[in-house]
Amino acid sequence: MTADSERGQPSRADLIEKVTGRARYVTDVAVAGMAHGRIHRSTHPHARIRAIDLAAAEALEGVVAILTGADLPDLVQQVAWGLYFNDRPVIARDKVRYVGEPVALVVAETAEIAEEAVHLVEIDYDPLPVVDTAAAALLPDAPLINEGAEAIADFYFTGRANPVDGTNIFQRYLLSEGDGEGAEREAARVFEHTYTFPGIAHFALEPHCVVAHFDGDGLTVWSGAQSPSAAQKVLARVFGLSLGDIRVIVPYVGGGFGGKASVKMEPLVAAAALKAGRPVRVALSLDDSMLTCRRLGASITLRTGVDENGIIVSKRGRILLDGGAYADTGPAVTVKAAHRAIGPYAIPNLEIEAQAAYTNTVPGAAFRSIGGPQAIWATESQMDEIALELGLDPLEFRRRNLLPRGGAIISKLRPLDVDFAAMIDAAEAALADLAPDEAAAGLALAASDPGILPLGGAQLRVLADGTIQIASMSVEIGQGVRGVLREVAARILAQDPAQIRVTDPDTARAPFDWGTGASRSTVVMGLAVEDAARDARAQLLELAAGVFDGQPNDVALVPGGVAHGGETLSFRELYHRAFGIDSGEVVAMGAVRPTREGVDFKLSPLFWETAVGICGVTLDEETGEVGLTSYVGVADIGRTLNPIGAEGQEEGASVQGLGHALYEGLRFEDGQPVNATAVAYRVPLAGDVAAAAHTVLIENGDGPGPFGAKGMGEGGILPVAPAIANALARRHGIRLRDLPMTPEAIWRALEARRDDAS
C-alpha cells in the first residue's frame, strides 16, 4: 500500500492523463504554419556522395524545401556536431557512413507529399570499402570512417575521449589497479573466456519526433529529448545562437531508454526549419528510430586468476565495443563498460582495456545502464564458469569474493554502499517463497556506477489557491519522475500530492539540469525539489509568523495552508493578510551542485546501483526453446518513494533484460541492416515474462537523495542474461557465450553436448 493510495490518490502524477489519452506528446504539437519533413536515407553503408538530383522531388506540388549537405555551409555556423567529437554532420555531406543516414530532408505541406518526394530524390553514390564489425575496424588496412573530427572536452560528460590517431578507435580506456599481469603469474588457475553481445534497438514505443520553429530571433524546439539542455547547447553552437534564444520544450515522452538522450534529431529538424522558413515537424517511424541509434555491441574477453582457495587474485579484460558510424556518447559507454565488468568483488589486481571503434552501422548511443549489460553478461557468466571448473557452488564462489560494504571496487570510485551478502540472502528467501523447487536456479550480481553529474535545479511556486507548481527539466519518460518529485515536495510541505503539478520541462521556464538518465533524477532533481520545498516552507512560515505575530517555529504547514495554535489559514487567506490582496505566491528555488555541503558529490558515483537476479528456466531440449518460470530481482535503492513505480521500474528493466538475453540483436550484413524493422525485430512479449516474478527493494535510508533514496531504474536490466545462461549451464549442461540465446543457438549447444556425451 503506497502513501498515495492511502490518501486515495493515484501514485503516478501522470496516471489519469495517460489512461484517458489526454497526455500530450511531441507528436500532438502543432504550430501555425507548420510543414512536415520526411527523410531520404542512405542505402549505402559507406560511400561518397557523387551527386544529388532533387529536380523531380522539387517539382512535386506541395514541396516546400529540401535540405541536403550542400546547404550546410551557408545555413549553419557549425556543420558537424557531437558530444565528444564534432563528427556528425547535421545532414550527410560528401559521404555517408551507415545505411539509414539522412541524406536529404524533404519539407512539404503534408507528410504524404514529403514521403512521395523522398522517393523521387536520386542520389549517385561512389561506394567505399565497408567496415561492418568492430573487429574489422581494427584491421591495419581498414578504411577510416571519421577522419580528423574535432575533439571536444567537458562538453556533456566530464573529460575527453582518448582516440587512437590514424585508426577507427575513438576511445581507448585503460583501467589498472595493482599488478594484473604479475598476480596472474602467481595464480593457481587462470580462466579465459570470450563473450559477445549484439547491438540492440531501444524500441521505445514512441519513435523520435521533433518540431522546430525559428521565431523572431530565437528557436523553439519541441522534442522527446531526455537531455534538453544538451540539445539546447548543441543547437546554440550549430546555429550560432545564444542559449537564451533557444527554447527546448519536452512534453511526455513515450519511452527513451537512452535512445533520446544526449542529442539526436534536433539539429537536423531545426536546419530544415531554417531552410524552409517554416516550422517543421519530423515524426519518425519505429523503423526510422531503429536506424537512428542503438546500444553498442561488444566482444569481451576476460582472464581471471584464482588462488587455491577460490579467491580471485586478478582480472584482466579486453573489451571491444562496436560504436557505429558516429561516436555520440560511446566514449562514456566504453569507460562504464570497464568499470561495470569488475562486479561487486574484492579483486586487488585489475587490468582492463576497453576500446570503442567506428563501424559503418547505425550509430551507438546510451542505453539503460551504458556498457552495463555488455560487461555484466561477460563477468557474471564467467563467475559461474569458474565456479563449476573449481567444483564450487557458484553462490559460494561469489560469497568468498564479495566486496563488503565500504570496500573499493576501484580506488578512484566511491566505496561500495550496499551489503551484497544481505541482497543475496533476500533473493534466495524470495525465491524460496516464490518457487520452492528452483534451488539450482541461475544467479547473477551487478554493481554499476551511475548518477552522472550532480548538477540540476528546480523552481517551486506555492500559488494562492494552494496548488503548487514545480518547474523541473527532469523528463517524464514513463519512469514516474513527476510522481517522485511531487511526493518529495508533498512530504516536505505537508501537502496533498494531488495539489502539486510538475510542469513540462521547458528550458525557458525551468532551471538547468544535465538530463534524465543514469538513474540520477530521484537523487539530483529530488534534492533540488527538496531544497526548493524547504525554501518555500521557510518563506511560508516566515509569512505566517508575521501574520500571526508569532515566531516561525510556532507555525506549522497543514494541507492547504498554515496553522498557528488553534487557528488555520488557507494559503489564499495567508497571502491576503500578508500582501493586501488575495493573490500572490511564494517562489522558491533549489539547486544541486558538485560542491553541495554535507555530501561528497565530487566522488563518483553518487551511489552504487546494484542488482541481484535469480531465475528458474524451462528448456524444451528438442527445440531449444527456453522460458522463464520464475524471476526474483533485488535492488538496494536506499528509500522507496513510490513502491509501485519502483517495482515497475525494476520489473520493466528485467523484462528489457530478458529481451537482451533471448530475443534481441540488430544484425548487419556488409553494413546492411537485416532486421531493423518493427516486423522483423523481436522484443519480449507479455507471454514471455516469468509467470512468477518478485522484486525485493532494500531500504536502509542510506542514499544521498531525499529521505535517503538512491537512484534506480537501470539495475534490473543487468543480471538477467547471465542469470539465464547460468541456469542453462547448471540445469542443462550447456554454456552460451553469445547473445541472444536463441532457440537455434541453444539447440546447437545441446547438440554439441550430446556429441560430447556420446
Added chain:
Amino acid sequence: MLPRPFEYLRPRTLEAALDALAAGGERATAYAGGTELLLVLKLRLADYDCLVDLKRIPELRAITTGDDTLRIGALATHREISRHPEVCARAPALAALCGEIANPRVRASGTIGGNLCFAEPSADPPTVLAALDATLHLASRRGRRALAADDFIQGPLETRRADDEILLRIDIPAGREATRYVRQLDGQRALVGAAASLPPGRPPRVRLGCLAARPVALRACEAYLGDVRQELDLEALRRVIREDIDRLEVTGDGADYRRHIAGVMTRRAITAAWRAAGREATS
C-alpha cells in the same frame, strides 16, 4: 512509412466489388483486414492504384453449416473464427490456431481469406486448411470456381487467384475433428508449422508449412498412418518423418535447425491428432 496515394472503393455488393476489380486489372486489389496489405503498402513493398474494400459485403463474412460442410466466409476475422461454436466443434485445430495467431489487434481485424490470398510464407492457416482438405471458392466476372486448399498457394506471396478474383469462402468437410496443428514461433511468426488430420474412414493428411515456399504433403507419414491399425509406434513414426523431411529442399541460414524442428513439429502434430482421434501410442 506512408503509402503512395491510392483510390479507395467500398462496394456494398459482391457484384460491384467484382466489377471494380475487373476494371482495375492488376493495379487494383481486394482489401479485407488490411493487416498485411496496408503494412506492405506503407513499406512500399507493394503498390496499387486502387483498393477495393470488401468489408461492407455481409455475405463474405458469414460462418454457416449445411450438408455437413462448414462454410467460413473469407472475410471472417481470426477472432470470429476462434470463437465460433461450429468451428470450435468441427475444426478445433483451426479455431485454436485462429485464437493464437499474431496478436489481439491482428486477430480482431485480420481475415482468414486475406491471410490465404496474401500467401505470406510464414502464415499458419494455409497448412491447417490443407490438412483439413478445405475447398476454396472464388468468383470473378468471368465465373466461379473451386480449388483445393492444397493447390491454392503456389509460392511466396503467390496464389492461383487471378487479379480480378475474390475468394468467397472456405469449405471444410465433415469428420475433421481429429486434426491438430503444432508450430514453433520465432516472435509472432511461425518458423515451422505442422498439421496432421485423421478423418474417420478417409486417408490421413499431414502437411508441413512455413519451411518451403508452400505447405507440402508428407506422403511417407500419410502412408504409414494409413496402415496403422492399432497402436502408433513412435520409433517407426520418427523414421517416416525423417524420410519425408530428408526429401525436402531446405536452404539458407540454419537449414539444419529448421529441418530438425520440422521433424519435431510433425511428430508432435501427429501424436496430438492421434490422441484427439482417441487412439493409443507406444514409444
